[in-house]
Amino acid sequence: MELFNQNIILYLAAYLIAGIPFGYLLAKQFAGVDIxxxxxxxxxxxxxLRVVKEKDPSLAKKLGAATLFLDAIKGIVVILAAKMxxxxxxxxxxxxxxAVIGHCFSAFLFFEGGKGVATGFGVLLVMMPIPALIAIAVWLGAGKGLKISSLSSLIGLIAFLIASYILYPEVPGxxxxxxxxxxxxxxxxxHIPNIVRLFKKEEGKV
Structure with a gap:
């Protein structure tokens, strides 16, 4: 029963911690923007990055990088805590x-949220490091070449799926x-709205 209660607490904590909307909070606090x-x-x-860039390009890069880092870290932290x-x-x-559900459907934003890429790669980096690193490399390469964030993220996701099956035909445990x-x-x-815009050739570049 005690182990069951611990698991419930871990599940709830993972959902709530991952639901912290760092991008929204940072943009509001440092740029005065409701993204x-x-x-x-x-x-x-x-x-x-896009929204704050219109006001302050230098600040936009800092806030964009901080958002990416914090969204990934919250996924990493909840897994590492449970491992400990x-x-x-x-x-x-x-x-x-x-954790991914918490970020994408945050209780703090009336069950709205982000797209789950950074948080998803954060948790997968802990659970399957090598496939995740391969996916991140592909994601970064695609981002640099295509300059379309959504498409790069989806390509990175596909890379992870392929790598996970090759390296882990059966997932341990x-x-x-x-x-x-x-x-x-x-x-x-x-990413459905982004996919629709991609087909219409209306998706913006970063």
């Missing part, structure tokens, strides 16, 4: 999924790629 009502309305690093408490792989993967697919589907779902 939920500006640009794409997203709370992620790309929208912070001896949580099994099945619990860690559940926490990973809940659970034997299934199911939680990875849940994370991938959430991120893809949050």
């Amino acid at each position: 939920k009502n500006e640009g794409s309305g997203n709370i992620g690093a790309t929208n912070v 408490l001896g949580a099994p792989e099945s619990v860690l993967w559940t926490i990973a999924v809940l 659970i034997g299934s790629h199911a939680p990875i697919w849940v994370i991938a589907l959430i991120i893809t779902y949050k």
Whole structure:
């Protein structure tokens, strides 16, 4: 019963911590901008960069980088904390999924949120370091070449899925790629407006 209660606390903590809208808070505090009502309305690093750039390009880069870092770190922290408490792989993967859900559907923003890329790669970096590093390298390379954040993120996500199957035909501790697919589907779902704009050739560059 005590272990069950610990898991429930970990699940709740993962959802709430990952739900902290760092992009929204940073833009509001340091640039006086409500990014939920500006640009794409997203709370992620790309929208912070785009919106704040109109006022202060130098500040925009700093806030965009800080948002990206903090959104990734909150995913990393919740997994590492659970690891320190001896949580099994099945619990860690559940926490990973809940962290992405928390970021994308934040309780602090009436269940709205970001697209889950940074937080998703954060949790996956802990759970599957090598596939995650491959995905991040592909993401950065695509971003530099294409300069389209959404497309680069989706390409990075595909790279992770492929690498995870090659390196881990059976996921240690659970034997299934199911939680990875849940994370991938959430991120893809949050990118639907971007995908539509990509097909219409209307997606903006960074």
